[in-house]
Amino acid sequence: MNELPAIVTQAPYAAFLLEPSGRIADCNAAAAALFGMAPAELCGRQFVTLLDPFSIAKAQTMLAQTIHNGGVQHWELVHRRGGAAPLLLGYTTWPIRDADGAITGIVALGLDLGPTVALTAQLAETNQRLESALKQLERAHADLKAAQTQLVQSEKMRSLGQLVAGVAHEINTPLGYVANNLAFLAERLPALRTAPTDELSWRDVADAIHESQIGIERIAAIVRALRAFARPDEAQLVPADVNEGLASTVRMVRAVSGPRIVIREEYSDVPPLLCHPGELNQVFLNLLMNAVHACRGAGTVTVQTASDGNAITVTISDTGIGMEAATIARLGEPFFTTWPDGGGTGLGLAISREIVTRHGGHLHFQSEPGRGTTVKVALPLQRGDP
Known part of the structure; x- marks a missing residue:
C-alpha cells in the first residue's frame, strides 16, 4: 500500500x-x-x-x-x-x-501546534499582567487598610477632643477634695503631735484619707478609661468584655452630657467577644454622643446588653427628638450629619457602620420624630475572618 x-x-x-x-x-x-x-x-x-x-x-x-x-x-x-x-x-x-x-x-x-503555542504564550502574558494587576490591587488594598486605620484613629482622637473639657471637669472634682484633704491633714498634723490621744482628730484624719483614696480611684478610673479608648488596636483579634468597654465609654460620655441627661446602664451577663475592642469602643462612643445630642440637654439614654448564645446585642436608646424615615435612610453616608454646622464631621456613623460590618455584625436604627431613637448593634460570637 x-x-x-x-x-x-x-x-x-x-x-x-x-x-x-x-x-x-x-x-x-x-x-x-x-x-x-x-x-x-x-x-x-x-x-x-x-x-x-x-x-x-x-x-x-x-x-x-x-x-x-x-x-x-x-x-x-x-x-x-x-x-x-x-x-x-x-x-x-x-x-x-x-x-x-x-x-x-x-x-x-x-x-x-503553532496556534496552541501562541495561545499558551498569550495566556502566559495575560496571566503575568493579571498577577501584576493583583499585586497592584494588594498594594492598593494595603494602602486603603492603612488609610482606614488612620481615619478611624483620627476620628477617635476628634471624639476624644470633644470629651476633654468634660473629662477635665470630672478629674478636677475629686482632685479638688484630695487637695483640700491634704491641706486639712497638713493643718492637723502639728496639733496631733502635741495631743496624740485626741480620738476625734484622728477620726477626722481617717475620714480625710478615705475620701482622698476614693478621689484618687475616681481619677485613676477616668485615666484607665481614656487609655483604653485612645489606645490603637492590635492587628490580632482579642477576646474582650463588651460590658467593660461600654462602661468605660459611658463614664467619659457622662462627664460631658450635663446634669439633666441621665444615662442608665443595664448590662446582662455576656460571653467574651473576639474583636478589636478599641474600635468597638469608638462605635459605642459615636452612638452614645449622638443619643446625648438628640436629647437636647435633658432626657434619658439607656444602654443595654444581651446575648442569645449566637450574638451579643448592644442597645442604645434615647428619649430625644427622633428622626424621620428619610434621615434614617441616609445614616452612615460619609459626611452626612444631623449635628448643627461645625458640630460633626459626618464620618462617625460611616466609620461605625464599617467597623461593625468588619466584625461580622450590623447596625439597626428605629426612630420616629418626637419619640426618640433606638440603635441595636448585633455582634456575632462566631464568624469568619473580617
Whole structure:
C-alpha cells in the first residue's frame, strides 16, 4: 500500500504515509499546504529531511517505536520551512499491515501546534499582567487598610477632643477634695503631735484619707478609661468584655452630657467577644454622643446588653427628638450629619457602620420624630475572618 487511507486524505491535519525506512510514500493536501509544496514534491523524500536537525533523532525514535509498540501519541517535532518560521507539529502514528501482518507503512498524523503555542504564550502574558494587576490591587488594598486605620484613629482622637473639657471637669472634682484633704491633714498634723490621744482628730484624719483614696480611684478610673479608648488596636483579634468597654465609654460620655441627661446602664451577663475592642469602643462612643445630642440637654439614654448564645446585642436608646424615615435612610453616608454646622464631621456613623460590618455584625436604627431613637448593634460570637 503506497497511498493514505481515504479518510486520512480528507483530514484537516497534516498526514504522511511513510515507508518503514522513513521515506514519504504519500501525503495529503493539508501537509503539502503547511510546507508550501505540491504533494508530488514531498513524496519520495526522506521524512527527516523536513525536520530541524535537533528533531531528526527524535523522529527516528518515533518511527522505531511505532514499528515495535504499535504507535505513538503527541510526539512534537520541529520542521524547517526554508525562509518561513519553523513549524511545530504534534504527531500521532500507527502502522499499516498487510494480510500477513507485516508492516508496510506508517501513518503519521500531525497537528499544527503553532496556534496552541501562541495561545499558551498569550495566556502566559495575560496571566503575568493579571498577577501584576493583583499585586497592584494588594498594594492598593494595603494602602486603603492603612488609610482606614488612620481615619478611624483620627476620628477617635476628634471624639476624644470633644470629651476633654468634660473629662477635665470630672478629674478636677475629686482632685479638688484630695487637695483640700491634704491641706486639712497638713493643718492637723502639728496639733496631733502635741495631743496624740485626741480620738476625734484622728477620726477626722481617717475620714480625710478615705475620701482622698476614693478621689484618687475616681481619677485613676477616668485615666484607665481614656487609655483604653485612645489606645490603637492590635492587628490580632482579642477576646474582650463588651460590658467593660461600654462602661468605660459611658463614664467619659457622662462627664460631658450635663446634669439633666441621665444615662442608665443595664448590662446582662455576656460571653467574651473576639474583636478589636478599641474600635468597638469608638462605635459605642459615636452612638452614645449622638443619643446625648438628640436629647437636647435633658432626657434619658439607656444602654443595654444581651446575648442569645449566637450574638451579643448592644442597645442604645434615647428619649430625644427622633428622626424621620428619610434621615434614617441616609445614616452612615460619609459626611452626612444631623449635628448643627461645625458640630460633626459626618464620618462617625460611616466609620461605625464599617467597623461593625468588619466584625461580622450590623447596625439597626428605629426612630420616629418626637419619640426618640433606638440603635441595636448585633455582634456575632462566631464568624469568619473580617
